[in-house]
Ligand SMILES: Nc1ncnc2c1ncn2[C@@H]1O[C@H](COP(=O)(O)OP(=O)(O)O)[C@@H](O)[C@H]1O
């Protein structure tokens with residue numbers, strides 16, 4: 001890979017279709033794309049019992065370990081690999097195993113809060129908000145949570161009314177104003193195709209070491225002692241992997 005990478009942030013409400021859009025673009029472009037699902041950075045809640053974990057507000061920004069997310073994003077941006085946590089929605093907790101992730105030409109940061117934190121949006125070269133009506137999103141979420149996340153209907157409804165909806169209105173929906181483009185409905189094929197074409201163009205620019213359409217942003221990194229310094233990425237001289 002060549003640094004700097006092209007970074008895309010994909011935000012939107014639960015069930016909007018963020019993951020589907022990110023996955024379809026990544027599948028079309030191939031290995032050059034690394035997905036960074038922010039869900040993987042929910043705090044480790046191993047110290048809580050299951051019934052306590054069920055009561056956590058997972059739609060508040062404080063539910064996430066932002067420091068670790070930024071550390072990993074910055075590592076990828078300076079060409080280092082990371083051990084990415086994995087999340088288990090049935091247990092409301094991180095899995096024991098991590099996944100080794102290599103840096104790549106294109107990084108897609110995806111999640112309800114992808115456009116929430118300035119530190120993340122400052123690193124994004126393209127900011128996307130996936131907008132889908134709330135009634136469609138809750139219907140998609142009921143189906144997904146019951147089938148894939150081992151939830152029951154009453155629980156999904158209680159969680160939606162108790163935290164998901166109010167947090168969406170307070171924290172997630174306002175981030176739409178940070179977006180460069182808004183994609184309706186989620187995996188809208190025209191939008192996915194356009195986004196894929198954009199990524200292909202930027203990806204070939206990155207691979208050639210051109211990086212002409214976006215600035216090389218300084219990245220703060222920590223050394224082994226935890227001291228932080230600022231590094232400005234530069235493209236490889238020969239543009240090769
Ligand atoms: N344009 C679309 N039309 C119909 N279903 C869609 C569309 N986009 C996404 N979905 C479906 O909606 C559900 C939620 O999508 P997902 O990508 O997981 O949303 P998010 O990551 O925003 O929570 C999935 O079952 C997905 O297949």
Ligand SMILES: Nc1ccn([C@@H]2O[C@H](COP(=O)(O)O)[C@@H](O)[C@H]2O)c(=O)n1
Pocket residue numbers: 013014015018019039042058059088089091092093111112164
């Ligand atoms: N233990 C958890 C953690 C998160 N959630 C919900 O996931 C939603 C975010 O993921 P999307 O794929 O839907 O964007 C968020 O709204 C949380 O409520 C959960 O239910 N349980």
